[in-house]
Amino acid sequence: MTESHTPPMLRVSQLRGFYGETQALHQIDLVVQPGEIVCLLGRNGAGKTTTLRAIMGLLSRREGQIEVLGQSTQGMPPEAIARLGVAYCPEERGIFASLSAEENLLLPPVLMPGGLSVQEIYTLFPNLYERRRSQGTKLSGGEQQMLAIARILRTGAKLLLLDEPTEGLAPVIVERIGQVIRTLRERGFTVLMVEQNFRFASRLADRFYVIEEGSVIDSFHQDDIAPNRARIERMLGL
Amino acid sequence: MDTLFGIPLAALVGQVVIGLINGSFYALMSLGLAIIFGLLHVVNFAHGVQYMLGALVAWYLLDTWGISYWWALLLAPLIVGLIGLAMERFFLRHLYHLDHVYALLLTVGMGILIEGLVKFKFGIGGQPYPNPMSGGADLSVAFIPWYRLWVIAVALVVSLGTWLFIERTKIGAYLRAANENPNLVRTFGINVPRMLMLTYAFAVALAGFSGVMAAPIYQVSPHMGGSLIIVVFAVVVIGGMGSILGSIVTGFGLGVIEGLTKVFYPEGASVVIFVVMILMLAVRPSGLFGRGQ
Numbered sequence: 001m002t003e004s005h006t007p008p009m010l011r012v013s014q015l016r017g018f019y020g021e022t023q024a025l026h027q028i029d030l031v032v033q034p035g036e037i038v039c040l041l042g043r044n045g046a047g048k049t050t051t052l053r054a055i056m057g058l059l060s061r062r063e064g065q066i067e068v069l070g071q072s073t074q075g076m077p078p079e080a081i082a083r084l085g086v087a088y089c090p091e092e093r094g095i096f097a098s099l100s101a102e103e104n105l106l107l108p109p110v111l112m113p114g115g116l117s118v119q120e121i122y123t124l125f126p127n128l129y130e131r132r133r134s135q136g137t138k139l140s141g142g143e144q145q146m147l148a149i150a151r152i153l154r155t156g157a158k159l160l161l162l163d164e165p166t167e168g169l170a171p172v173i174v175e176r177i178g179q180v181i182r183t184l185r186e187r188g189f190t191v192l193m194v195e196q197n198f199r200f201a202s203r204l205a206d207r208f209y210v211i212e213e214g215s216v217i218d219s220f221h222q223d224d225i226a227p228n229r230a231r232i233e234r235m236l237g238l
Numbered sequence: 239m240d241t242l243f244g245i246p247l248a249a250l251v252g253q254v255v256i257g258l259i260n261g262s263f264y265a266l267m268s269l270g271l272a273i274i275f276g277l278l279h280v281v282n283f284a285h286g287v288q289y290m291l292g293a294l295v296a297w298y299l300l301d302t303w304g305i306s307y308w309w310a311l312l313l314a315p316l317i318v319g320l321i322g323l324a325m326e327r328f329f330l331r332h333l334y335h336l337d338h339v340y341a342l343l344l345t346v347g348m349g350i351l352i353e354g355l356v357k358f359k360f361g362i363g364g365q366p367y368p369n370p371m372s373g374g375a376d377l378s379v380a381f382i383p384w385y386r387l388w389v390i391a392v393a394l395v396v397s398l399g400t401w402l403f404i405e406r407t408k409i410g411a412y413l414r415a416a417n418e419n420p421n422l423v424r425t426f427g428i429n430v431p432r433m434l435m436l437t438y439a440f441a442v443a444l445a446g447f448s449g450v451m452a453a454p455i456y457q458v459s460p461h462m463g464g465s466l467i468i469v470v471f472a473v474v475v476i477g478g479m480g481s482i483l484g485s486i487v488t489g490f491g492l493g494v495i496e497g498l499t500k501v502f503y504p505e506g507a508s509v510v511i512f513v514v515m516i517l518m519l520a521v522r523p524s525g526l527f528g529r530g531q
Contacts, residue, residue, distance in 0.1 A: 082427035
């Protein structure tokens with residue numbers, strides 16, 4: 001894939017990130033092309049979530065370059081980065097208890113054209129239609145995860161940052177989320193996700209970055225997995 | 239039918255009406271405090287002074303330019319709200335990342351400062367403000383001035399309207415969501431810092447509005463807010479910190495309880511609200527409508 005004419009969806013170079021005085025990210029370099037599903041791998045505490053938070057502008061301090069479609073996000077607050085077409089689904093899902101499921105779904109404003117309609121979202125997630133009147137946090141874990149993903153599909157954002165979308169979910173729900181993410185790729189979304197479940201991610205993502213102690217230490221394509229499975233699993237501590 | 243439980247009916251009705259009047263101000267004031275605390279997690283000790291500023295601006299507008307009560311009802315909250323906006327923009331905003339006590343202390347200090355400036359400029363004496371509505375309703379048992387009924391009606395409409403706005407509208411949903419997780423709401427492209435600023439300004443304007451409504455009933459004086467704010471904080475504690483509906487119901491309810499105490503046990507009238515507060519803290523520390531944490 002050449003990247004000379006159109007800028008990549010996301011380019012992160014020499015990113016360093018801090019929580020207060022503590023440096024959590026040392027050297028993050030990664031590129032995500034439009035339409036790709038890219039997965040960040042690594043052990044607990046390696047800096048995967050922090051990387052997503054830095055891209056979304058949620059770290060109190062970050063250094064280095066982050067570009068969305070060629071535009072630098074230097075010094076931008078999260079609400080400005082969102083308006084470049086980036087959306088974030090946090091690990092803890094962030095379903096609002098004071099809002100019904102449908103209010104949660106309709107909460108994020110539509111920022112640009114190209115998002116899914118409410119009708120399309122309910123077709124993709126029929127459960128959410130049935131549970132739309134329930135309080136958001138009364139939904140099951142799987143339904144809350146669906147809702148957290150569904151919520152950012154209306155806004156017109158093209159780059160979805162998904163943090164551990166399968167964490168703590170039953171295998172059948174994990175399978176369902178895999179189907180949803182594939183559907184999203186067909187619909188032209190780009191996905192950068194963090195995933196602990198390598199078995200799940202290895203069948204879904206196009207490319208992988210391995211993060212350790214706040215730095216990207218390796219990257220590979222899906223095709224590279226089969227011949228190098230032992231080495232990769234050792235690297236991930238599996 | 240001239241007495242009830244041995245109490246003259248006229249006195250009873252009169253005190254219930256007075257209770258509703260006081261309750262109107264308790265409700266409007268504690269509503270503003272609840273909004274500010276619920277969303278900004280700031281205990282706004284400047285609320286009493288902001289209320290006083292509302293009354294003062296109304297008096298000044300009338301005294302200097304002859305601007306009527308009705309225009310003051312619109313202009314004074316706007317002016318006081320802008321003062322609140324500046325307070326948030328230049329001071330409060332920089333304290334959110336610190337312990338809540340810093341913002342609390344800031345509002346205490348600003349309150350003292352503003353009250354001092356007002357005393358310096360206008361003196362400590364009270365200024366009368368003419369009643370904009372003469373006459374009243376002559377119910378056979380008691381005479382109720384129109385203006386008092388107006389205050390009760392407006393307080394009900396404004397406080398319930400605010401509650402509906404927060405519970406039923408899209409902007410209200412943003413506010414409720416930002417109350418739970420402001421950073422996540424920002425990632426949806428919503429400018430939460432600006433929303434917090436406008437919310438603070440709105441709640442401060444509400445205090446200013448209460449002040450204008452109070453001007454014809456109480457005297458316009460620099461410390462008119464000081465005595466009210468203590469009671470209002472008790473109301474907020476009883477209703478549940480940050481609960482909008484709780485502050486409305488408790489505000490009116492405690493006003494009436496206070497009024498009835500004046501009839502049945504006058505000696506206890508000035509402390510009854512605090513007694514209720516102590517009982518509430520003992521039995522249900524999160525308050526009547528509080529969710530508890």
